[in-house]
Amino acid sequence: MLDRVVGLGTAALLLVGGSHAVAQEEATPDHVRQSRYVQVRDGTRLAVNIYRPASGGKAVAERRPTIFVFTPYRARFRDDKGKLVEAALSDGLALRSLLRAGYVVAVADIRGKGASFGHRRGFQDRTEARDGYDLIQWLARQPYSTGKVGMIGCSYLGGATFHTASTAPPALKAVFIGASDIDKYAFVRNGGITAQFNTRPDEPASVDLASIPVDADRTGAELRRAVAEHGRNTPMGPLWYGMPYRDSVSSFTGNAFWDEAGVYKYLPAIRNAGIATYFWGNWHDEPTAQTLFGAASLDGKFLAGPGDHCVPPPGFDFTGEVTRYFDHYLKGVDNGIEKAPRATYWVEGLDGAGRYVRSDQLPGIAARPLPWFLGDARGGVVRAGKDGSFGAAPGAEGRDAFTVDYDLPPADYFAFWPKPMGEHGLSYTSNALSAPMTLIGFPVARLTVTASDPDADLFVYLDQVQSDGKAEVIAFGRLKLAQRKPAQAPYANFGLPWQSGLSKDAMGLAPDEAAPVSIALTPVSRVVPAGARLRFTVAGADPRQRNLKDIRRDPAPRITVLRGGSDPSRIELPLVR
Known part of the structure; x- marks a missing residue:
């Protein structure tokens, strides 16, 4: 990994691929x-x-x-x-x-x-x-x-x-x-x-x-x-x-x-x-x-x-x-x-x-899933640059579509963490929280989607947006839609969604097929303060994909997120009281 130098008093601390040398x-x-x-x-x-x-x-x-x-x-x-x-x-x-x-x-x-x-x-x-x-x-x-x-x-x-x-x-x-x-x-x-x-x-x-x-x-x-x-x-x-x-x-x-x-x-x-x-x-x-x-x-x-x-x-x-x-x-x-x-x-x-x-318990064990649902935009359909709603009540039934954006700003050479992607997909933003919310554990996205490409990629991000508008990604996940078939993990994984990744389990998405997908996001441990908002973003590419030029598709896939209905698209937040 790339070496990077950080000042430390009169000496220099050299970070070497996760190990520290002086x-x-x-x-x-x-x-x-x-x-x-x-x-x-x-x-x-x-x-x-x-x-x-x-x-x-x-x-x-x-x-x-x-x-x-x-x-x-x-x-x-x-x-x-x-x-x-x-x-x-x-x-x-x-x-x-x-x-x-x-x-x-x-x-x-x-x-x-x-x-x-x-x-x-x-x-x-x-x-x-x-x-x-x-x-x-x-x-x-x-x-x-x-x-x-x-x-x-x-x-x-x-x-x-x-x-x-x-x-x-x-x-x-x-x-x-x-x-x-x-x-x-x-x-x-x-x-x-x-x-x-x-x-x-x-x-x-x-x-x-x-x-x-x-x-x-x-x-x-x-x-x-x-x-x-x-x-x-x-x-x-x-x-x-x-x-x-x-x-x-x-x-x-x-x-x-x-x-x-x-x-x-x-x-x-x-x-x-x-x-x-x-x-x-x-x-x-x-x-x-x-x-x-x-x-x-x-x-x-x-x-x-x-x-x-x-x-x-x-x-x-x-x-x-x-x-x-x-x-x-x-x-x-x-x-x-x-x-x-x-x-x-x-x-x-x-x-x-x-x-x-x-x-005595690992973080996340005591959490209970709190579903927050994707809703429509105020006065119209959700699209890039126009957020939908995000909250505890199921929203109206609808379909929100976007075209995958491959023209993304370059990521850092070692991008261990993504930057907000709200401008490059669909976003759903909550009202300002009236009280703090403690989230400890793994958020899970449960979405229903269609795609014009049978093997499209899906990226999801959960952001915390401060009252001044500053946003940071607090959890994220990804899934190739053709590998959406669920399976049982062969190790302890907190009961989270897991896909086998086996070739026999690959399922291409047929045109107009509405497919349920479950994505475990990275774990979070924070108190989201009153006044802040939560934002959920769905995209089809990520700057950290080093091979974006090689996998870019023409025409770019069109992905639709279905909301409302009998099994509404939602995020299960790991709430701790």
Whole structure:
């Protein structure tokens, strides 16, 4: 992922694909570092950097538990200004605090990336998962190790953590998983549509060549040989684009790769191994739904902050929480964290500004669905630029149509969250709320639609509109109409609508066929204040679709939303009293 620099006092914090690394200005005396190649079961050599607590510049003698991080974003490298960047010496994943708390911290480059040899067959495939197993067991055998290992990561690193846990290494006792999916297909091709950062272009070789060679590779010759092997990596975007259905066979991997990359298929191995799980997401981040499903499926703890992708929750002792968690499961410290409330999460707008709440239930469990219905526009039909009504009473029967708008403003390179789409589809807006409304959980859109194209895409957005007119998307979802057939999710998903994505379940929409569709939106946790309005938007394209030029249809599809009648189009809001 793209690196971006954020000011932090006198240092610079470098966000690297969901993991945080810090540009070190000077050596610190409280640890010693070594790096080397470790050979995994198929003979591939992976670069591992090991940081051990030290006193007086010498590594402590007693054995310590180990925290392992598996990254595609380089454990150590020099940035474009020549500064040394080390993932282990930042607290974005609490690694710096864990090192100070007496843990050995090990960061390895996955095969096909950084200074490691080999090439990527897929992304978070079983080869990579077994690599994680081998490295954990190797770390547990080292003379500085107690034999107990924990693993932490966010974004891709969270997925690497989740998949490694699914191989159940005997030494792995606890994992802390951030912003990762339990179901790769339902995340990357949610509703059958690719529409986020997973389809970004692959990095050039120069990125990996900026990695720091392992200690023994003084000339960098081994690094250059390793990076040459990366030229055989499977390209990420084409891999995902080439598998439209859950059972599609990839031309790159030769199998139904969505199944292989779906960690939900391996949950029994994690349960049977007794690995402790803690899941972390932020409300302003699309993977949080999948993070909640992981926590629900494995009875794990859950944390959610108000921020964006992999940003440590502000106003919360994140490093302390991570340290206490591993202290209990790796050091045996009786600090009560296993008895603490299961979920800690931010509620936006609570008590006016927002605050964290703690609960024995995951957010959304206590919500009840409150249907709000789509209604006609004041004085006429709903169309782009003329909102319909939105509220608790069913509106008059009617039909609202729009033509899909492909001429959309470009999205940010990493668009983890969409911008309001009211100008690019149909919108329905409520009156100003007379009292605050607490929404915690998953909104669900239940619509009846027709389309001129049998395979049209549908995007839905729930906005909060302030009294001054400023709008923000608070939840969103998407569905390819041909994949609307409902199915039962093979993991805990709060009973939300779920589509199989199987080729046999595809149902093209016949001309003028009125089809019911159900779409689970991303979860929300907020108090919508009195005076604000809620807006619901339906569109047929989204700026975050990187392949819009390729999938654009001529003529553009015409989509009609039916409202009123016996089964009125509506949104079920997750109301908490």
